[in-house]
Amino acid sequence: xxxxxxxxxxxxxxxxxxxxxxxxxxxxxxxxxxxxxxxxxxxxxxxxxxxxxxxxxxxxxxxxxxxxxxxxxxxxxxxxxxxxxxxxxxxxxxxxxxxxxxxxxxxxxxxxxxxxxxxxxxxxxxxxxxxxxxxxxxxxxxxxxxxxxxxxxxxxxxxxxxxxxxxxxxxxxxxxxxxxxxxxxxxxxxxxxxxxxxxxxxxxxxxxxx
Amino acid sequence: xxxxxxxxxxxxxxxxxxxxxxxxxxxxxxxxxxxxxxxxxxxxxxxxxxxxxxxxxxxxxxxxxxxxxxxxxxxxxxxxxxxxxxxxxxxxxxxxxxxxxxxxxxxxxxxxxxxxxxxxxxxxxxxxxxxxxxxxxxxxxxxxxxxxxxxxxxxxxxxxxxxxxxxxxxxxxxxxxxxxxxxxxxxxxxxxxxxxxxxxxxxxxxxxxx
Numbered sequence: 001x002x003x004x005x006x007x008x009x010x011x012x013x014x015x016x017x018x019x020x021x022x023x024x025x026x027x028x029x030x031x032x033x034x035x036x037x038x039x040x041x042x043x044x045x046x047x048x049x050x051x052x053x054x055x056x057x058x059x060x061x062x063x064x065x066x067x068x069x070x071x072x073x074x075x076x077x078x079x080x081x082x083x084x085x086x087x088x089x090x091x092x093x094x095x096x097x098x099x100x101x102x103x104x105x106x107x108x109x110x111x112x113x114x115x116x117x118x119x120x121x122x123x124x125x126x127x128x129x130x131x132x133x134x135x136x137x138x139x140x141x142x143x144x145x146x147x148x149x150x151x152x153x154x155x156x157x158x159x160x161x162x163x164x165x166x167x168x169x170x171x172x173x174x175x176x177x178x179x180x181x182x183x184x185x186x187x188x189x190x191x192x193x194x195x196x197x198x199x200x201x202x203x204x205x206x207x208x209x210x
Numbered sequence: 211x212x213x214x215x216x217x218x219x220x221x222x223x224x225x226x227x228x229x230x231x232x233x234x235x236x237x238x239x240x241x242x243x244x245x246x247x248x249x250x251x252x253x254x255x256x257x258x259x260x261x262x263x264x265x266x267x268x269x270x271x272x273x274x275x276x277x278x279x280x281x282x283x284x285x286x287x288x289x290x291x292x293x294x295x296x297x298x299x300x301x302x303x304x305x306x307x308x309x310x311x312x313x314x315x316x317x318x319x320x321x322x323x324x325x326x327x328x329x330x331x332x333x334x335x336x337x338x339x340x341x342x343x344x345x346x347x348x349x350x351x352x353x354x355x356x357x358x359x360x361x362x363x364x365x366x367x368x369x370x371x372x373x374x375x376x377x378x379x380x381x382x383x384x385x386x387x388x389x390x391x392x393x394x395x396x397x398x399x400x401x402x403x404x405x406x407x408x409x410x411x412x413x414x415x416x417x418x419x420x
Binding site: 044123126127129130131136137139140143144148159161162163165166168169170171172173174176177178180181182183184185186189193194197198200201204205 | 254333336337339340341346347349350353354358369371372373375376378379380381382383384386387388390391392393394395396399403404407408410411414415
């Protein structure tokens, strides 16, 4: 499907305002993004519909496509917003002493999962990614390019990407067991105790120790 | 809801058994369990239907209820079968030198995820647990009582349950990033290299080292 054209036949750039008769106008792009986040969070990638997103934003479905392209790309834009807090991880991890990077990474990442405001969007992304290969691929690209690559770039170890991913894996697994499966005593353990137990393992991954 | 009865127990259309078959047609329980595993794996806990399970097993829905009770309990029985290979983990971990328990646990658990035959049922359970609280609770009970409690019982450390769960969490996270999100290079890394990198962290959790 080709993008809508302007009168002179030139492809319109994404993100440019569309015709107002599609329900556009000021804030339309943001409204679509907000509606998309809600729709994907509630129904998951598979069941989310562009029609419902358009309805939620008060615009024509064609405008959703105009701004974002196909469903996959709407999802990419929506999870980038939902994942924005997590994307601060590289700054948090890399600013400060390398000796305590593991603790900072553990505290930051587990902190995102402690707070329902940041947890729910993460949980919605995980649900979509687990259920759907396309959603997993979109999330993978985001995690690779915006988290793992940036953390790995600063590590002075062999296999920095693999090391960064193993560190992240430990924290992902804790989030799964603590907040999704809710296995006790991990689900109710004091967060500081969890950080104290896990930070040395994260630190070893990041510093290349065995 | 009761099924229609016949007086003579003659076979009926749509696989409805007579009352006399409800207690134990040969292999009926196993057929129901097989059909339940397939239905939960394909459609997830939310969308799985007892009617479809009964159809797959060639029995009346009433017989499914008779053997297993409500949907939650059918799910519990189905995942216990699907999870059976993983339930050998405590034996694998605890038989052998405590000094290499971390490596055995990593190799065993990651090995289950390497092989599609054992991976797919695990993936199906994770999908259901992530999407549905009831499914998560059923899985949690199984993991707690049959895996974590048994491993923790053998650990000579403070907070053995928490330690066992943190060890498991690391491996769960690797499975998520390697087999669900498929982040590179972890997704394609040689399994022996992953084990070599992660076994020391698992070992420290199990042995109570920091």
